[in-house]
Amino acid sequence: MKVLVPVKRVIDYNVKVRVKADQSGVELANVKMSMNPFDEISVEEAIRLKEAGTATEIVVVTVGPQQAQETLRTALAMGADRGIHVKTDAEVEPLAVAKILKAVAGEESPELIIVGKQAIDDDSNQTGQMLSALLGWPQGTFASKVEKDGDKLNVTREIDGGLQTIKLNLPAVVTSDLRLNEPRYASLPNIMKAKKKPIDAKTPEDYSVDLTPRLQVQKVTEPAERQAGIKVETAAELVAKLKEAGVIG
Amino acid sequence: MTSLVIAEHDNAELNDATAKAVTAAVALGGDVNILVAGEGCAAVGEAAAKIAGVAKVLVADDAQYGKQMAEPVAALIVSLAGDYDAIVYPATTNGKNITPRVAALLDVMQLSEVTAVVSADTFERPIYAGNAIQTVKSSDAKKIMTVRTTAFAAAGDGGSATVEAISAAENPGISEYVSEELTKSDRPELASAKIIISGGRGMQSGDNFPMLEKIADKLGAGVGASRAAVDAGFVPNDYQIGQTGKVVAPELYIAVGISGAIQHLAGMKDSKVIVAINKDEEAPIFQVADFGLVADLFNAVPELEEELGKIGL
Ligand SMILES: Cc1cc2nc3c(=O)[nH]c(=O)nc-3n(C[C@H](O)[C@H](O)[C@H](O)COP(=O)(O)OP(=O)(O)OC[C@H]3O[C@@H](n4cnc5c(N)ncnc54)[C@H](O)[C@@H]3O)c2cc1C
Numbered sequence: 001m002k003v004l005v006p007v008k009r010v011i012d013y014n015v016k017v018r019v020k021a022d023q024s025g026v027e028l029a030n031v032k033m034s035m036n037p038f039d040e041i042s043v044e045e046a047i048r049l050k051e052a053g054t055a056t057e058i059v060v061v062t063v064g065p066q067q068a069q070e071t072l073r074t075a076l077a078m079g080a081d082r083g084i085h086v087k088t089d090a091e092v093e094p095l096a097v098a099k100i101l102k103a104v105a106g107e108e109s110p111e112l113i114i115v116g117k118q119a120i121d122d123d124s125n126q127t128g129q130m131l132s133a134l135l136g137w138p139q140g141t142f143a144s145k146v147e148k149d150g151d152k153l154n155v156t157r158e159i160d161g162g163l164q165t166i167k168l169n170l171p172a173v174v175t176s177d178l179r180l181n182e183p184r185y186a187s188l189p190n191i192m193k194a195k196k197k198p199i200d201a202k203t204p205e206d207y208s209v210d211l212t213p214r215l216q217v218q219k220v221t222e223p224a225e226r227q228a229g230i231k232v233e234t235a236a237e238l239v240a241k242l243k244e245a246g247v248i249g
Numbered sequence: 250m251t252s253l254v255i256a257e258h259d260n261a262e263l264n265d266a267t268a269k270a271v272t273a274a275v276a277l278g279g280d281v282n283i284l285v286a287g288e289g290c291a292a293v294g295e296a297a298a299k300i301a302g303v304a305k306v307l308v309a310d311d312a313q314y315g316k317q318m319a320e321p322v323a324a325l326i327v328s329l330a331g332d333y334d335a336i337v338y339p340a341t342t343n344g345k346n347i348t349p350r351v352a353a354l355l356d357v358m359q360l361s362e363v364t365a366v367v368s369a370d371t372f373e374r375p376i377y378a379g380n381a382i383q384t385v386k387s388s389d390a391k392k393i394m395t396v397r398t399t400a401f402a403a404a405g406d407g408g409s410a411t412v413e414a415i416s417a418a419e420n421p422g423i424s425e426y427v428s429e430e431l432t433k434s435d436r437p438e439l440a441s442a443k444i445i446i447s448g449g450r451g452m453q454s455g456d457n458f459p460m461l462e463k464i465a466d467k468l469g470a471g472v473g474a475s476r477a478a479v480d481a482g483f484v485p486n487d488y489q490i491g492q493t494g495k496v497v498a499p500e501l502y503i504a505v506g507i508s509g510a511i512q513h514l515a516g517m518k519d520s521k522v523i524v525a526i527n528k529d530e531e532a533p534i535f536q537v538a539d540f541g542l543v544a545d546l547f548n549a550v551p552e553l554e555e556e557l558g559k560i561g562l
Binding site for chain 2: 016179
């Protein structure tokens with residue numbers, strides 16, 4: 001089966017983000033960017049399905065600016081076969097991304113789409129579910145295990161109370177959670193090889209998707225700052241302080 | 250203006266997250282209705298009717314809703330959506346799973362994890378693991394959102410809403426429930442616990458978690474963990490607190506052997522009092538801790554247990 005994996009370029013998870021003084025957003029200049037960690041997990045899962053003989057081809061797709069091509073190259077270096085770059089400098093909301101991905105799925109006819117459960121920049125946790133809704137496909141969100149079972153897909157999901165396993169008709173959309181796998185690093189030879197793998201250049205207009213935002217960002221501000229407290233020397237002192245604060249006893 | 254709050258429940262009991270979502274819905278203005286979709290869930294419907302501020306409870310009792318599968322529940326909500334200006338779901342894993350499906354089917358851009366209702370169309374929500382707060386105004390005719398339950402107090406009881414049984418919508422029939430492996434515990438669940446004690450990589454093994462459980466039992470606390478502790482298999486996945494796990498805000502949060510990565514802080518930094526026990530005095534967790542104890546946890550935790558015993562706990 002063909003697997004489609006959308007990937008997003010985001011501020012690296014190790015960077016402490018700073019809000020811009022004019023409250024228009026967060027500081028992006030000279031900040032390290034990487035592939036969204038959940039998307040790395042999705043790419044890894046697709047590669048494992050291919051290594052197991054279940055997947056036949058892995059297509060990675062990104063919606064974003066020129067530099068998002070680097071994110072596609074990273075996925076190709078990990079082991080994806082080819083890329084699609086839907087180029088735009090606009091801020092694209094999850095709903096519009098889902099519409100673009102739906103159109104891409106229409107052209108590519110994948111049997112499985114693996115989406116990261118959330119992007120660590122806007123923390124929306126929407127795109128996979130929206131895509132599956134628009135396609136009329138079933139969804140297996142927050143997946144910690146994915147297994148093909150005949151013409152169906154078994155997905156084990158991380159839920160509030162523990163784990164849940166569901167069975168989905170194919171084609172389906174899966175969103176990856178942290179425990180699905182541990183993504184590999186691309187080797188140097190594979191990074192070199194990835195430079196020759198094909199990337200299709202597209203635009204949102206090619207798919208006739210309207211990117212006009214539905215949510216107007218009025219401002220972006222710092223959260224309330226928490227002050228560091230005091231150090232205690234012993235467990236006894238800690239208990240005394242907690243009693244004083246009225247939170248125990 | 251009428252809002253529909255989707256109830257979080259397990260068919261037997263109404264989860265407290267629902268009353269918190271009602272508070273957010275009330276802030277939107279207008280009437281509030283609740284939808285209880287489940288199987289054998291009549292008691293949940295009755296409990297929902299007692300939440301103050303609720304005018305009507307719709308109960309869709311059908312086998313296809315028993316496990317909150319996204320496809321049928323979303324189809325049901327969409328079938329009801331015409332009557333509502335807003336749909337509000339607590340940001341539980343069910344809410345996160347189902348709400349975006351509803352939003353896309355209605356061509357609405359969802360508002361995720363709303364932490365404040367500024368006005369009927371303007372909301373605050375955290376981005377970048379809570380390191381920034383975005384204020385957004387929605388231009389969609391319908392507002393569809395998940396709400397962060399730690400940001401809203403539960404609506405009180407004393408309500409007497411009418412309860413109306415509604416019929417099921419057509420099941421898309423593309424997915425089925427297979428099984429569940431739920432973590433069993435007599436301790437309070439993390440979302441509602443007043444005190445939480447969490448362990449990190451510093452705990453070294455799942456075998457050491459009983460140290461924390463003993464303290465939890467003295468304090469009536471829930472037990473949580475960092476991602477590192479879950480990834481290492483010390484404890485089940487549903488213990489994870491953080492940006493991509495559970496968000497909690499108890500009266501007291503005790504972090505043991507947790508360094509305080511931003512992704513972890515995102516899930517607990519709104520706790521009222523934070524205690525950190527860590528042997529590294531430079532650990533970032535101390536920057537948010539009200540009380541920090543620089544010590545080896547394998548000494549400090551048993552000592553803490555003993556000291557709690559001395560005050561009769
Ligand atoms: C996409 C993504 C999502 C993530 N989501 C989450 C999330 O939701 N929640 C989360 O928690 N993390 C999350 N993380 C991981 C996060 O970045 C950190 O790696 C993780 O929180 C570290 O866990 P820890 O503090 O237990 O481990 P470490 O950072 O290894 O810290 C262990 C601490 O234990 C202390 N210690 C060791 N031995 C002892 C001892 N004997 N006595 C006292 N102290 C001791 C050490 O000094 C150290 O400070 C996420 C990461 C990514 C990339």
